Amino acid sequence: MAKKKTKTKTAARPSGSKSRTIKVDYLARVEGEGALYLKMRGEEVLDVRLEIFEPPRFFEALLQGRNFSEAPDITARICGICPVAYQMSAVHAMESALGVQITPEIRLLRRLLYCGEWIESHVLHIYLLHAPDFLRFEGVVDMAKKFRPEVERGLKLKKFGNEIVQLLGGREIHPINVRVGGFHHLPSQTQFQALLNNLKWGRDHAIQTIRWVSSFDFPELHRNIEMVSLSHPNEYPFNEGRVISNLGLNIEPSQFETSISESHLQHSHALHAHINERGSYLVGPMARFHLNYEKLPDLVKEVARSVDLSPKPAVNPFRSIIVRALEVLFAFHEAITIIERISFPTPSFVEVQPPQMEATGFAATEAPRGLLYHRYKIQPDGSIDSAQIIPPTSQNQSTIEEDLKEVASKNHHLTDDDLTHLCEQTIRNYDPCISCATHFLKLKRVQL
Amino acid sequence: MLKLAVWKFSSCDGCQLSLLDCEDELLLITEKIQIAYFLEASRRKMKGPYDLSLIEGSVTTSEERERALSIRKNSLLVVTIGACATAGGIQALRNFSQVNQYISQVYPRPEFIETLKESLPISHFIPVDYELRGCPISKRQLLQLISSLLVGKRPSFPTESVCAECKRKGNICVMVAHQTPCLGPVTQCGCDALCPTYRRGCYGCFGPKETPNTSSLAQWLNQESHLSPKEISHLFRSYNATSTSFQKESERWNVKPSEIYEKDKKEEDKEGKNKGGQGRPKDLKKGSGKKED
Incomplete structure (x- = not known):
């Protein structure tokens, strides 16, 4: 690319007093466009920035005036990797504004759809984006030369997750079947049951995945950080629950904006989110696992124990890949349970009418990368008056920068190349989705 | 081996993900095709020239405009993939409104945002050899495109309804x-x-x-x-x-005064800004077009 090359000097090692800068202009194996900028002197980190330069697309503004029923289709376009998450937060927010109660079957089918997306997105990240960091490959194609059976397994797992989204959503990317009130049309029970064989294969091979990733070498990093996720009285959370944290946050999704603020920094097209009076926090698989461990099925807990993973206040973000794999197992398990449990035929949707008067709706659901919050104000004619969307990556951005600071400082003795790679890996611990957050990401280390 | 580059412009990543979603074919494809530049999949950044460049996303910044030109220079074939690249995408709704308003609605510090007034398809800036439509593209058509090019056949896609x-x-x-x-x-x-x-x-x-x-x-x-x-x-x-x-x-059918744009209009008049025409895209430098706020 014509763009200036990364200013990384190979094999250069910083001597004591000189400051050095590390830059990665275009981060690879993340969704969207971001960069990393790191300036340090010895072990002291002078500046660290996860730069999100993905061009803004102004979703919240372009939703204005559109009908409430269009929100699930339009917001899906924020992210090609987790469109279901956007559709789910959108429909739940609309339903809360309109006072719509969905049926237990629709609720279960939404969980099923989310299982599909968690599998597809997590497996993509584990096998194609993150594992190459641990095994020192540039990408999955190189990795496949040495780890062909593993890569084949990953692709198959991903495919089986996508099969759920394809059947129930219509297609893997930007599903068309989700609507406010339910689904446009439901496939038959036989079609769902036809997925079961592959899902059972997936469940078994998810366990192999957990064993495989837990055999990786994990860089040292211990973070005591506030973790935030949804919490439901008797389920591992997808679509509903209160927003809780390990430091005592416990609110309804409708109170989200009173407890959490966003600020806009020059280096990022994503807004940084903070918990008022406390600061940065973390959302995503690690937060969900630590806050909802008790709700996991025995099978998942048992496998977690076997790889020495339990909910602890201090987490090592590098081990998030294991947690992600555990959630893949959970999602396969849950999908199988739902398909075996659901009774057909069932109405595909509940009728929805525009509100009698101006109405506001809130929802938070668990995207693969973490909590995704939507708020909409709707006019009596059904048009959207205003929209607010807070994606997971912008909530994690400050935490990622803090991780980078610690990792860089601890590993200052590394060559620029190795430190750059390690910093990239640190960022990828969070499976950042830059497309989402922009409304995310680039590594720069500058050698002065 | 056919040397492939995959580029991202303003988009959701979904169309390039379609390539990684070819779970059954991906490893087979990489036996015939060298992935020279595909940031979503690999850190390796091989220099051009490339035999085939797939472009996802629309042009919404001046950097993207320059990048499109440089990709064209470095590629034998350029294929745009998806509605953003072929038609500006959902973000082209800004073309019917005032982007300054959009910026200030979404971002507390509008002066940090640099963007063009319009979201435009790649073909507005460079000649494009083929295009794959869709939001997202069809995986089948993507595979068809790649296999056609591999056997030296001209790819063709139906244009019926x-x-x-x-x-x-x-x-x-x-x-x-x-x-x-x-x-x-x-x-x-x-x-x-x-x-x-x-x-x-x-x-x-x-x-x-x-x-x-x-x-x-x-x-x-x-x-x-x-x-x-x-x-x-x-x-x-x-x-x-x-x-x-x-x-x-x-x-x-956009009968006026429509409620949506009326509001925009009023505020625009208040700020005394230029009319939002369909003119050539111009840089909206940080803070330009805004008064010194």
Whole structure:
């Protein structure tokens, strides 16, 4: 690319007093466009920035005036990797504004759809984006030369997750079947049951995945950080629950904006989110696992124990890949349970009418990368008056920068190349989705 | 080996993900194709020239405009993939409004944002060899494109309407049977008539078919589906809003004063800004066009 090359000097090692800068202009194996900028002197980190330069697309503004029923289709376009998450937060927010109660079957089918997306997105990240960091490959194609059976397994797992989204959503990317009130049309029970064989294969091979990733070498990093996720009285959370944290946050999704603020920094097209009076926090698989461990099925807990993973206040973000794999197992398990449990035929949707008067709706659901919050104000004619969307990556951005600071400082003795790679890996611990957050990401280390 | 580069512009990553979603074919493809530049999949950044560049996303910044030119110079074939790259995408809704307003609605510090007034397709800036329509593209068409190029055959994609696919599938017409608004008659096929198969109307992901009769369809939607002018305008104004025929039809039904743009207008007048024409894209430097706030 014509763009200036990364200013990384190979094999250069910083001597004591000189400051050095590390830059990665275009981060690879993340969704969207971001960069990393790191300036340090010895072990002291002078500046660290996860730069999100993905061009803004102004979703919240372009939703204005559109009908409430269009929100699930339009917001899906924020992210090609987790469109279901956007559709789910959108429909739940609309339903809360309109006072719509969905049926237990629709609720279960939404969980099923989310299982599909968690599998597809997590497996993509584990096998194609993150594992190459641990095994020192540039990408999955190189990795496949040495780890062909593993890569084949990953692709198959991903495919089986996508099969759920394809059947129930219509297609893997930007599903068309989700609507406010339910689904446009439901496939038959036989079609769902036809997925079961592959899902059972997936469940078994998810366990192999957990064993495989837990055999990786994990860089040292211990973070005591506030973790935030949804919490439901008797389920591992997808679509509903209160927003809780390990430091005592416990609110309804409708109170989200009173407890959490966003600020806009020059280096990022994503807004940084903070918990008022406390600061940065973390959302995503690690937060969900630590806050909802008790709700996991025995099978998942048992496998977690076997790889020495339990909910602890201090987490090592590098081990998030294991947690992600555990959630893949959970999602396969849950999908199988739902398909075996659901009774057909069932109405595909509940009728929805525009509100009698101006109405506001809130929802938070668990995207693969973490909590995704939507708020909409709707006019009596059904048009959207205003929209607010807070994606997971912008909530994690400050935490990622803090991780980078610690990792860089601890590993200052590394060559620029190795430190750059390690910093990239640190960022990828969070499976950042830059497309989402922009409304995310680039590594720069500058050698002065 | 065919040397492939995959580029991202303003987009959601979904179309390039389609390549990674070819779970059964991916490893096979990489035996025949060298992935030289594909940031979503690899850190390796090989220099051009490339045999094939796939471009996802639309041009919304001046950097992207420059990048498009440099990709064209470095590529034997350029293929745009998806509605953003071929028609500006959903973010092209800004073209009908005032981008400054959008910025200040979404970002507390508008002065940090640099963007162009309009979101435009890649073909606005450089010649493009082929295009794959869709929001997202069809995986099947992507594989067809790659395999055609590998055997040295000219790729060709049908340009008939979604209706043709829908009939072949044996679907019951959602318009005839339920008066459901559907863009199938004017939309290019490629999705396998997905929406009508799930009993909803097509919303035009693949953009206009060749010679679409949009005005006849719009009349029908008005009279038989009882859609309001605003609803008709919105139906044509979504993921391919700047495709000529869709744009014209949406403008025809965008009766003024529409509530949506009226508000924009008022504020614009208040700020005494220039009229938001369809002119050439200009840089909107940090803070420019805004008063010294």
